[in-house]
Amino acid sequence: xxxxxxxxxxxxxxxxxxxxxxxxxxxxxxxxxxxxxxxxxxxxxxxxxxxxxxxxxxxxxxxxxxxxxxxxxxxxxxxxxxxxxxxxxxxxxxxxxxxxxxxxxxxxxxxxxxxxxxxxxxxxxxxxxxxxxxxxxxxxxxxxxxxxxxxxxxxxxxxxxxxxxxxxxxxxxxxxxxxxxxxxxxxxxxxxxxxxxxxxxxxxxxxxxxxxxxxxxxxxxxxxxxxxxxxxxxxxxxxxxxxxxxxxxxxxxxxxxxxxxxxxxxxxxxxxxxxxxxxxxxxxxxxxxxxxxx
Numbered sequence: 001x002x003x004x005x006x007x008x009x010x011x012x013x014x015x016x017x018x019x020x021x022x023x024x025x026x027x028x029x030x031x032x033x034x035x036x037x038x039x040x041x042x043x044x045x046x047x048x049x050x051x052x053x054x055x056x057x058x059x060x061x062x063x064x065x066x067x068x069x070x071x072x073x074x075x076x077x078x079x080x081x082x083x084x085x086x087x088x089x090x091x092x093x094x095x096x097x098x099x100x101x102x103x104x105x106x107x108x109x110x111x112x113x114x115x116x117x118x119x120x121x122x123x124x125x126x127x128x129x130x131x132x133x134x135x136x137x138x139x140x141x142x143x144x145x146x147x148x149x150x151x152x153x154x155x156x157x158x159x160x161x162x163x164x165x166x167x168x169x170x171x172x173x174x175x176x177x178x179x180x181x182x183x184x185x186x187x188x189x190x191x192x193x194x195x196x197x198x199x200x201x202x203x204x205x206x207x208x209x210x211x212x213x214x215x216x217x218x219x220x221x222x223x224x225x226x227x228x229x230x231x232x233x234x235x236x237x238x239x240x241x242x243x244x245x246x247x248x249x250x251x252x253x254x255x256x257x258x259x260x261x262x263x264x265x266x267x268x269x270x271x272x273x274x275x276x277x278x279x280x281x282x283x284x285x286x287x288x289x290x291x292x293x294x
Contacts, residue, residue, distance in 0.1 A: 011218035012225055022190040027230045029183035030279060034234035034272045035241070036179060038264075040172040041271075042242055046259055047165060060084075060127040060138065061152040068147030070123065077125060080141040084127040094121040122149060180279070187223060187283035216288045223284030227276025234272050 016023045064073065077086050095114060098121065114120065127138065142151055205215055242261050
């Protein structure tokens with residue numbers, strides 16, 4: 001068994017080096033495929049992390065008229081689809097919040113003339129939600145409720161971010177599909193060239209009774225090696241790209257928070273190896289199976 005394993009590995013390496021140009025092409029295309037997945041993932045996660053730190057981005061503030069029926073409005077807000085979290089603030093609470101905000105800059109004295117007897121601020125509800133796609137529905141229903149004097153939000157920013165993320169998702173998905181198909185067929189061609197160069201040897205082995213498993217195993221291992229090598233190169237390049245672009249360039253802007261690459265490392269190891277092994281094993285299996293059947 002030890003002899004067989006050594007033989008299989010040697011034959012797999014010989015196949016890679018025998019067709020070095022096609023093997024290199026297979027690795028390059030697979031690496032690009034993995035980098036598209038990794039770059040999209042890190043970009044999406046960093047966008048979400050930064051958006052969650054912007055106060056009020058997924059928040060609608062509803063200001064009430066002085067004679068509004070608070071209980072009735074609260075009941076109607078609970079019936080609005082969208083799973084929004086509802087918080088009520090009285091006139092007094094809103095005044096205190098404003099004073100606290102001014103106090104952070106040492107300007108709370110400007111509001112000392114206001115108290116509960118001459119408070120100019122209205123009571124309000126705050127609606128916070130996670131799904132920006134439902135914001136239009138929420139705003140429509142709010143327009144049907146009496147007793148609301150004004151509505152404040154930053155939904156345009158949220159919707160713009162979601163549109164950008166959707167566009168990036170579509171582009172990356174199509175690019176990934178194209179690269180996956182190309183890498184798949186390049187690996188198939190690489191394995192087929194190896195098979196063709198060893199056709200006489202394979203025929204001889206079949207004639208002396210070698211099993212299909214014995215014949216196909218070196219080609220499967222060759223596909224595995226291509227996948228593992230691609231994963232290693234992609235992981236190193238992903239680290240470099242992330243560290244150079246995301247960390248060195250974007251972190252210079254104080255408003256942007258960059259997630260450390262270590263947070264993605266375990267995921268990328270599993271993800272890249274999964275992509276590489278899947279593509280390598282499936283492509284090589286198809287190649288040798290067609291040849292054996294022919």
